[in-house]
Amino acid sequence: MASPAPAPHTLADFALAAEQALDAATWAYFNGGAGDEATLHANAAAWQALPLWPRVLQPLAGGHTRVALAGHELAHPILLAPVAHQRLAHPDGEWASALAAAAQGAGYVLGTQSNVPMEQVAEAVLADPGRGPLWFQLYWQADRGFNRALVQRAEAAGFEAIVLTVDAPVQGVRDRERRAGFALPPGVHAVHLQDAPAVPPADGTYCAGLPAHAPTWDDVAWLRAQTRLPVWLKGLLHPADARAAQALGVAGLIVSNHGGRTLDTAPATAQALPRVRAAAGDALPLVVDGGIRRGTDVLKAIALGANAVMVGRPVAHALAAGGALGVARMLRLLRDELEMAMALTGCRTLAEAGAHLLDPATAAVWEQAGPR
Template sequence: MPADVVSLVDHEALAATLMSPEVSAYVNGGAADEITLRENLLAWQSLRLRSRVLRPLAGGHTRVELLGQTLAHPILVAPMAHQRLLHPHGEQASALAAAMQGAGYVLSAQANTALETVARLVLPQVERGPLWFQLYLQPDRAFNLELVQRVEAAGFEALVLTVDAPVSGPRDRERRAGFGLPAGLSAVNLANAPAREVPPLAEGQSGLFDDLLTHAPTWADIAWLREHTRLPILLKGITHPDDARLAIQHGAAGIIVSNHGGRTLDTLPATAQLLPAVVDAVQGAVPVLVDGGIRRGTDVLKAMALGASAVLVGRPVLHGLANAGAVGVAHVLRLLRDELEMAMALCGCASLARNASDSAAHPIAQDAPIGVHEILK
């Protein structure tokens, strides 16, 4: 990496010089006026940390428990489609880099690499994080079942079902740039999905509500999927506390608070603002993860302080991939982890546990470690 690339913002700036305008619009753009896209960043930045000094920090660590696994740190790579747009090695590079950095990896259903190939690369790595598969339910249940069986057979450890995108948002930046997938690039894991039958529409009917959305997933589909897989299911795109409660009722093993990186419904609140209400609704029944706008180790620490079990990082991984393939992705993840450790130390927080030692019982004891819940103003 160039010596002057020392932050995720630097990675973004460098990637901007390497990507075509069309690909940049696809990667960096959001829906409509991109209000949610901008506010995802600003919301984390607006939260203020408070520090405690002279606290015991020896033996501190970033380890967390998630779905029965011990993770070296709470950073996962979010599912992102078509990564060969950024580098010829695409998902192979990002997945291997994540594994080598101990980060979890979520493979997109719209990846350009066969899911079995990614699993063969990641699973043998001793220090790897969890390997999950992101799923968009297709109209054909037989195809969904076949795909889930492939995922299970390959060794993936959870399904991440995206529930907040029954339709794409109006991505004006993409449309202005004229973005389209280049020839030879496709979602290879969906290659055998049956073509959707397009019914003739009567006068006055909507091509959206009376055609496309007749196949949109519902809570009944969550129950069906739960019955047809042995893998835990996390629902990605939960933003409302009532939906969080429904997710638990329908057997979800985890919730990911996400507004799709500002790429679907513009003017949704930032995920940093949405997270606390979802955490409160869940009451610890399942882990709650969050994505959207994470750019600094301080952002990761703030998310954990608000009750998240882990965070997912999206666009910065693509910037690192564009800049230097696997090396660039590894650098992005390492920067975040290093910054997280520094932020913890400077806050007097030796672990990411919600309640550290006896600090709740003895809040002013000079030798009491600080729990992560204590570091936000």
Template sequence: MHIPPDTVSLDDYERRFHERVDAPIRAYISGAAADGVTQRDNRAAFDRVKLMPCALADFSNASARSILLGEVLESPILIAPTAYHKLVYPAGELATAQAASLTRTWMTVSTQASTPLEEVARIGSAPVWFQLYFQPRWEDTLTLVRRAENAGYKALVLTIDATISGVRNIEQRAGFRLPPDVRPVNLDGMAPMPTFDARNGSPVFKGLLDNAPTWATLQALCRETRLPVVVKGLLNPLDVPRAIEAGAAGIIVSNHGGRTLDTVPATLDCLPGVVAAVNGAVPVLLDGGVRRGTDVFKAIALGASAVMIGQPVLHALAVGGMPGVAHMLTLLQTEFEIAMALMGCATLDTIDRSKVITAL
């Protein structure tokens, strides 16, 4: 696939994505919950934070490297879990994993991947995490955990903010349906997740959530696996002690890209409160709205150990296949290093709250 020469930013990839991809698939991948207030605010929150550079720093040993969950992370940018990569490119998650390896980027593979999790783990050389949704049957959840352990995944990313799907009117209006050749192959043979008819209205509190997970379910998962469990979808600092007591090895401040519950705060606005509540006990990551290297810098300045990107991966995969994803990741990594250089920060540990202005 040809990458247009004027594609030089993540926003360019998004623009090209909307030009090339059919409307129903666009609606599924880019569609927000309800009125899209949270999705828009995820992006706007970064614009509200301003940078305050320091001059004439020593860059003789500059590096964007860090340690995360005991592994060397070359750049604090990870691939977030997104479903069904085959919707936009035939090789699907395999192409994404190849691009991740080329750019030394860690990839999080979705429970709802359109490629078996073992195949994705085999094709890449960079560390991979496995994103987990609790299944209706505990034994099915444990089957996914054991498969991830045996395939060499380095961590489990438990998504806690989507016990039920949000109301996605854009997707409903477009009439999105999965094509027959794309399905969540890792769930073959397992009990189906409970569903409701959001288009026409359907009772939610009539058995649909009888087996919804609780903090006790998280604690049971942490006891059952040898992998660190990173909790994704936590916004409220009041939930931090319960997550850590249950055994969480990390927290991802996330609102599901604004795709589940609308009008919750932007993740960047929630980050400082969660970081303060964690108080260094576990690493904190952020996703939602990251589109520039300066966004990565701002998140780290406000306490994140790293950020994750989701939709931009699918935008680049649709536009340029594997080379497109590798190019997009390289652009973001380069932008972040440029931001570090112009901010006078030679290493990640020199990026702190003093480098940003959050209120003018």
């Protein structure tokens, strides 16, 4: 009798288990990137390349991982990013990952391309007193009326913010996915887009006319006027875009390169984050994603100026490996690693995690200014 597979102890273990559980085409869909996948690999490598400079003999009694994000206190700074078509990984799909996030006090962002209706997800988690924030991610559609209806539906269901993805006016050149021949199987579809109006034709052949319907800064201003919910923008890397977003009064930014799935050779998010923070100043909340696989990565993100982080592919990996319990275990592992990294660097709280952890030359300046 074969012995059971060992329980995953790292996020990499979940990835290995998922690769064994999924067919090759689905694995290529979840794990592939754009082009030569330079940005995909650079994301993780950039976090790993940053050294942590620990301080010793620091007072650690009463330590915790709590953070403030957009006026709310979170048990820890980890959110689950919007990942499309989660029923490819597990029959329970987004319902399972949202339930796991709530059980672990993590924020959850439901994607437009969810396979489970937003109302079912909200009903499953809203009553949990220990849950994190519940947000809805919007992929801009060509019809403003349809966008308005989606946002109003999210409001009515109890979602607490709208996250507009702004870095995908067209799909990236995802060669690995195409080589594998990936296609959605019967029964797996984006339930929120079933009644979306057809994209009207556009003049010219530039990307088949799709960019003509991509959102602009005017659309961001319009969207803010359509909802009482705070609006976040996901997919900014350039400091100039951060300043433009701030001028429009958005609630926060998610520093992201779409997990390396859109523009290949875009900078790693660890490189972009401090530049966006410098451009936006201290007041605007920032979340970062892309290649975060260890608790040390989370700590480095906070030290570089993020208020919180998101993980994306690990959600699909953990779902495929163990459903809701797998996602809950993945989150707990990441939080445990964060706590240990904090203790080993002399950080009692995340407010003490500053640039001095990454560059000891800044320590004197940091100690004079106090924590961010």
